[in-house]
Amino acid sequence: MQFVYVIVSLLICFIYFQALDWFLMDAQGLDYFYMFR
Amino acid sequence: MGHLLTRLTRRHKKFTAMAALFAMCGLLLLPIFLALPALAGGGAPAAGGPPPDVAAEQEAAKGEGEEEKVEMGRDVYYKIEGPAVGMPAPKTEDNETYYPRYNFESRVLLWVANQQHLYYGSFVLAVPIFCMCIEFAGMVSKDRAMAKKYDQLAYDFIKISLTAYSLTAILGGILIFTFLTLYPAFFGYLSSIFRPVMHIYALLFVAESGTLYIYYYGWDKMKEGLMKWIHLSMCVILNVIGTVLMFLANSWIGFMMSPAGVDEQGRYLGNIWHVVHTALWNPLNVHRILGNMAFGGGVVAAYAAYRFLSAKNDEERAHYDWMGYIAMSLGVAFLIPLPFAGYWLMREVYAYRQQMGITLMGGLLAWLFIIQATMIGILFLTTNYYLWQALGRMTGAERFQRYIKYLVFILVVGLLVFITPHTIVMTPAELKAMGGQQHPVLGNYGVMSAKNGGINAIIMTTILSFIWYQRGNKIPAVKWAKFGNIFMGCFFVIAQLNNVWLACYGYFIPANVRIGLSVPQVAGTLSCLFLMTPLNLAMLKGAKQLGPIRWGQIQPRSQYALIMLATAFTWMMGLMGYIRSSVRLFWHVNEVMRDNSPWAYTHTIGFAANVISFNVLFFWITIMFVFWLGALGMKKAPIPAAEPVPGTPAPQPATGH
Numbered sequence: 137m138q139f140v141y142v143i144v145s146l147l148i149c150f151i152y153f154q155a156l157d158w159f160l161m162d163a164q165g166l167d168y169f170y171m172f173r
Numbered sequence: 174m175g176h177l178l179t180r181l182t183r184r185h186k187k188f189t190a191m192a193a194l195f196a197m198c199g200l201l202l203l204p205i206f207l208a209l210p211a212l213a214g215g216g217a218p219a220a221g222g223p224p225p226d227v228a229a230e231q232e233a234a235k236g237e238g239e240e241e242k243v244e245m246g247r248d249v250y251y252k253i254e255g256p257a258v259g260m261p262a263p264k265t266e267d268n269e270t271y272y273p274r275y276n277f278e279s280r281v282l283l284w285v286a287n288q289q290h291l292y293y294g295s296f297v298l299a300v301p302i303f304c305m306c307i308e309f310a311g312m313v314s315k316d317r318a319m320a321k322k323y324d325q326l327a328y329d330f331i332k333i334s335l336t337a338y339s340l341t342a343i344l345g346g347i348l349i350f351t352f353l354t355l356y357p358a359f360f361g362y363l364s365s366i367f368r369p370v371m372h373i374y375a376l377l378f379v380a381e382s383g384t385l386y387i388y389y390y391g392w393d394k395m396k397e398g399l400m401k402w403i404h405l406s407m408c409v410i411l412n413v414i415g416t417v418l419m420f421l422a423n424s425w426i427g428f429m430m431s432p433a434g435v436d437e438q439g440r441y442l443g444n445i446w447h448v449v450h451t452a453l454w455n456p457l458n459v460h461r462i463l464g465n466m467a468f469g470g471g472v473v474a475a476y477a478a479y480r481f482l483s484a485k486n487d488e489e490r491a492h493y494d495w496m497g498y499i500a501m502s503l504g505v506a507f508l509i510p511l512p513f514a515g516y517w518l519m520r521e522v523y524a525y526r527q528q529m530g531i532t533l534m535g536g537l538l539a540w541l542f543i544i545q546a547t548m549i550g551i552l553f554l555t556t557n558y559y560l561w562q563a564l565g566r567m568t569g570a571e572r573f574q575r576y577i578k579y580l581v582f583i584l585v586v587g588l589l590v591f592i593t594p595h596t597i598v599m600t601p602a603e604l605k606a607m608g609g610q611q612h613p614v615l616g617n618y619g620v621m622s623a624k625n626g627g628i629n630a631i632i633m634t635t636i637l638s639f640i641w642y643q644r645g646n647k648i649p650a651v652k653w654a655k656f657g658n659i660f661m662g663c664f665f666v667i668a669q670l671n672n673v674w675l676a677c678y679g680y681f682i683p684a685n686v687r688i689g690l691s692v693p694q695v696a697g698t699l700s701c702l703f704l705m706t707p708l709n710l711a712m713l714k715g716a717k718q719l720g721p722i723r724w725g726q727i728q729p730r731s732q733y734a735l736i737m738l739a740t741a742f743t744w745m746m747g748l749m750g751y752i753r754s755s756v757r758l759f760w761h762v763n764e765v766m767r768d769n770s771p772w773a774y775t776h777t778i779g780f781a782a783n784v785i786s787f788n789v790l791f792f793w794i795t796i797m798f799v800f801w802l803g804a805l806g807m808k809k810a811p812i813p814a815a816e817p818v819p820g821t822p823a824p825q826p827a828t829g830h
Contacts, residue, residue: 170682
């Protein structure tokens with residue numbers, strides 16, 4: 137169960153931070169994925 | 174009959190308090206009412222022009238139908254036209270008329286007077302705000318002994334601030350006289366523009382004094398029920414006045430750095446709001462209020478540390494240990510967002526004049542910013558060190574000790590990245606030895622993208638230390654504690670990794686995209702603060718207590734850390750004041766009024782550092798005197814040496830002051 141908790145937590149946190157990064161860059165009119173295009 | 178008298182007295186007290194409160198509100202609004210006639214009609218007569226009655230006479234004398242010629246000017250910042258009603262900025266020369274002097278550098282005299290007034294001003298702004306928080310905490314506390322303890326602490330705080338308040342006013346007087354006698358042309362110009370603002374400032378000062386005295390002397394008379402809430406409301410009013418006072422003073426330095434509301438000759442264009450609301454006013458307001466709070470917390474914590482170290486018994490030691498912890502917590506709560514406010518201020522400086530930003534961070538003053546980064550690192554390291562020491566006064570906190578070395582590693586790496594220099598002023602020989610403006614290896618690291626990552630890693634680690642401290646003697650007992658712990662751990666790990674990723678990503682994208690990365694970096698740190706702290710508190714509801722917090726049983730070296738925290742903060746405040754002021758270079762008012770005194774050059778870093786150190790030393794000697802005065806006649810209040818633990822007898826309530 138502990139393993140499941142860790143995986144779920146890591147997934148939630150990773151998605152949260154990436155979404156936060158993208159949203160705040162987009163709000164400034166900047167492209168978060170600049171390097172990957 | 175006696176009962177009736179008691180009721181009458183109580184009613185009488187209530188009426189007096191209500192009357193006092195309304196009187197204070199009236200005083201608070203008085204400057205606005207007084208300023209209304211002057212501000213009506215665009216405020217033209219209020220500053221730089223003739224008074225309204227004289228203007229009316231002049232109008233009448235001209236006769237009807239005659240067209241009046243008003244020269245128009247273009248606002249240097251807002252870029253709009255307006256009637257040039259003020260006089261141009263004086264063109265000064267290096268002589269006794271414009272710059273009267275002693276056989277000493279006038280600028281240094283003004284520097285010391287200004288810095289001392291600012292130290293005390295920020296102290297007396299911060300302490301009543303702490304009082305408000307602590308008194309409120311006491312009023313909502315269900316534990317009567319703790320409520321009494323909080324109330325006593327707030328009273329001790331305001332008692333110290335009362336003496337400091339008088340000293341602030343004295344230093345303000347010295348500052349004004351220094352301005353008038355050594356820089357008459359400049360001060361005359363500034364006061365001609367800010368005339369209504371300066372009068373409102375003076376009236377607010379009267380209102381603040383009145384409120385402070387009623388708040389302090391009414392403490393014992395207003396300690397029950399509704400009266401206590403009215404007493405707290407007085408403190409709110411006091412703090413609103415204090416904050417507005419600071420905002421008004423900030424408008425003067427904002428005008429000197431980034432003038433607005435005047436044309437290129439410095440003629441006032443009739444809109445007082447434009448003069449006050451310059452490009453840097455709001456960033457300065459936010460940055461200064463946070464800085465003042467952190468500074469005030471540091472000074473009070475140092476006072477408590479000094480009293481702890483000189484305490485004669487365990488009871489006193491317990492009280493001052495607790496007082497130091499509360500002051501330090503309040504100070505650090507404002508220290509955490511302070512770098513973000515500073516970053517915003519610098520972004521606004523760059524947006525206003527790119528050259529000014531480069532002078533600060535990549536030119537003449539860049540080395541001072543490296544010193545500043547070192548001081549910030551010292552502040553956060555010391556805070557963490559104090560918290561780790563404070564774990565020692567809790568039963569059960571030993572379980573965190575073995576993880577501290579990992580936090581030290583993150584803090585040190587973050588600090589080293591944060592203090593790496595990039596562009597510094599060098600002699601030609603140094604430039605040749607290094608092989609260019611940037612160091613071939615280190616030059617790659619001292620950029621803002623990496624530095625932001627460094628400071629955010631430090632702040633996140635400090636937040637984690639706080640969360641550990643909250644858990645010191647408790648074990649979460651909620652059903653979801655296991656998932657909560659794992660989630661919190663993962664959140665901090667991913668937050669740190671995301672921070673490092675953004676810091677590295679900045680190297681691969683152009684500068685205009687890179688500066689945007691600072692926002693998600695800050696948001697990541699604030700997420701740790703505003704999501705994990707409440708989560709931790711939720712997990713600790715009904716937590717299993719491992720033992721009491723043994724106030725007073727802490728290593729003395731922790732108290733030296735508090736003193737170091739306060740001293741480092743005082744020094745840094747002096748340093749940043751110097752940087753902010755000297756970035757104007759040879760201008761009194763940037764690009765509007767030139768400084769033609771013999772002291773318009775920028776000092777060497779060594780000389781500036783010596784004056785800053787003198788200011789710090791002078792402040793601490795005088796504040797020690799203030800503390801000594803506060804300690805005279807202070808009655809001892811017995812304080813329970815340990816927090817009550819369920820199942821143990823409650824401590825005896827403390828006596829009043």
